[in-house]
Amino acid sequence: MSAGPRNSIPQLTLTLVSATRILTYILRRVAAFLVIAAAASAALACSLLLDTTADQCKTPADCVSRGGAFATMTCENRVCVAAAEAGPTDAGLWGCLGDVVEPTPTAATVNVVVPLLDLSTQKPVTAADVFARLCAKIDVNCTSPLQSGDAGTILSPDGAGLLHLTLQAGFDGFVLIDPILPDGGAPPDDAGEAGTPNVFVPSLVFFNPPLDTDLVYSTIVLVRTTELGEIAGIEGTAIDPSLGAVFMQTVDCFSAAAAGVSVMLDSTSSTTQGFYFEKGLPALNAPATDVTGYAGFVNAPLGTRLVTGTLHTTQQYIGKASVFTRPSTISYTVLAPSPP
Numbered sequence: 658m659s660a661g662p663r664n665s666i667p668q669l670t671l672t673l674v675s676a677t678r679i680l681t682y683i684l685r686r687v688a689a690f691l692v693i694a695a696a697a698s699a700a701l702a703c704s705l706l707l708d709t710t711a712d713q714c715k716t717p718a719d720c721v722s723r724g725g726a727f728a729t730m731t732c733e734n735r736v737c738v739a740a741a742e743a744g745p746t747d748a749g750l751w752g753c754l755g756d757v758v759e760p761t762p763t764a765a766t767v768n769v770v771v772p773l774l775d776l777s778t779q780k781p782v783t784a785a786d787v788f789a790r791l792c793a794k795i796d797v798n799c800t801s802p803l804q805s806g807d808a809g810t811i812l813s814p815d816g817a818g819l820l821h822l823t824l825q826a827g828f829d830g831f832v833l834i835d836p837i838l839p840d841g842g843a844p845p846d847d848a849g850e851a852g853t854p855n856v857f858v859p860s861l862v863f864f865n866p867p868l869d870t871d872l873v874y875s876t877i878v879l880v881r882t883t884e885l886g887e888i889a890g891i892e893g894t895a896i897d898p899s900l901g902a903v904f905m906q907t908v909d910c911f912s913a914a915a916a917g918v919s920v921m922l923d924s925t926s927s928t929t930q931g932f933y934f935e936k937g938l939p940a941l942n943a944p945a946t947d948v949t950g951y952a953g954f955v956n957a958p959l960g961t962r963l964v965t966g967t968l969h970t971t972q973q974y975i976g977k978a979s980v981f982t983r984p985s986t987i988s989y990t991v992l993a994p995s996p997p
Contacts, residue, residue, distance in 0.1 A: 659926050664981075668789040670792020676778075681925060684783045685706070689715065689736045689825065711963065713732075713737045714732035714736070717730075717749035717751075718736040718750060719732060719737075719912075721916055723737070723748065724948060729916055729945065730826055732749065733898060742958075746876070750909040751909060751973070751975070751994075753910035754973060754974070755931055757994045759996065761869070762868075763870075766825055766864060767819060767823075767825075767868045767871055768823055769823075769824055769864070769873075770820070770822070771819070771822065771832065771862070772820075772873065772876040772878075773818045773819070773820055773834070773877050773879060774818060775857075775879060776878050777794075777881060781814070781816070782815055783813075783814055783815070784813035784815070784816075786837060786856070786857055786879075787814065787836055787837060787857055788812065788813050788830070788837060789812040789832055790802035790810060791810070791824065791828075791830060791832060792804075792814065793830045794829055794830045794863075795980055797983050799815075799833045805824070806923070816992050820983075826867075826868060826869055827866070827869065828868050829852070830863075831858075831862055831863045831864075831981070832860075833859065834861075834879070836856035836857040836858070838854055839854060839856075839978065851942040858995045860879060860987075861926055861987065861988050862915045862989050862990065863979075863981075865978040865991045865992070866995060868993075868995050873921060875991065886966070896955060897926070897992070898984060899959075899984050900955075900958060900959065900986065901958075901982030901983055901986055902957055902982070902983065902988070903905075903922065903953055903954045903958045903962060903964060903980055903982060903987070903988050904951075904953040904987055904988070905951070905952055905953060905959050905964060905978065905990050905991060905992045906949070906950045906952075906992070907920065907952060907966055907975070907993075909952060909994070912993065915950045916945070916946055916947050916950065916973060917945050917946065917968060917969050917970060918952070918966045918969065919946075919968075920964055920965065920992065921966075921968050922963075923964070924960075925954075925957070925958065926957075926958055929954055929958070930954065930955050931952070931953070932952065933945060934947045936950040944969055945969035958984050959982050959983060959984065962979070962980055962981070962982050964978050964980070964992055965977045975992070975995075976989065976992055976995035977988045977992070978993070978995075
């Protein structure tokens, strides 16, 4: 990979080491229910040379759906072929590349629903658990939260775990989701490691592409602090707590998770480490995304960071996404096709 309201609630502080371990654990758990085909990927790869079906595919999506070695192929003459052997990328999953135009919003505001899910129970996260604030991208500590329609500045998910937001079209800030600490912040009886309350770890969510219409956004999977014990044994890159981390999902022209994408960070430190998914698990040495579309960087320099994506086989430009990083924090975004 190229490295190329608080309402008097005390701030919950986590080290980036714990945050990165949480990221690895989340990715493993999320992949389990997002990618049904992952379990059969090895079998598909082994059968690649034995598949003599006359019509392997009709569209590039058919190749991707086969998983395994097919995941990074494209469809030509109803046969899945390596992208390097195919003609110009002018149709299918990446047919929009080179011609992406950001749509002009038709309204001043958009309504966005962000589903929140408890990683452990797979149940909705409600107002009893977290609250959220809308923040301008330059307001890294969200000291001046923005108004969300008539809902005010302190926002809560409903009983179904849905966070309803009213945003200005093209909103380029982020959503800060913080846990509610019990008893005004006093450690509860079910405190986790080192007396840390059993609450949800904060999340920082950036929207990309720019919001131009009402939509339901990707599900944000939240994790409780007591799960740190479960992931304590996971090996990870040595972490510099003074740096940040970026996690993303790559998507194609149809907003579906995209395989075969390489990502690059605009600025790196000597300890910056990137990763992709491979067969449902984070892999430091994988060359590109698998069918989950997941990728990320740890020990990312602080400030505004730009992530750029290209097709691994052809190096064709896909798009870019901008996030803000801060110490011991993970920033989440989506990398989608965009204008150069």
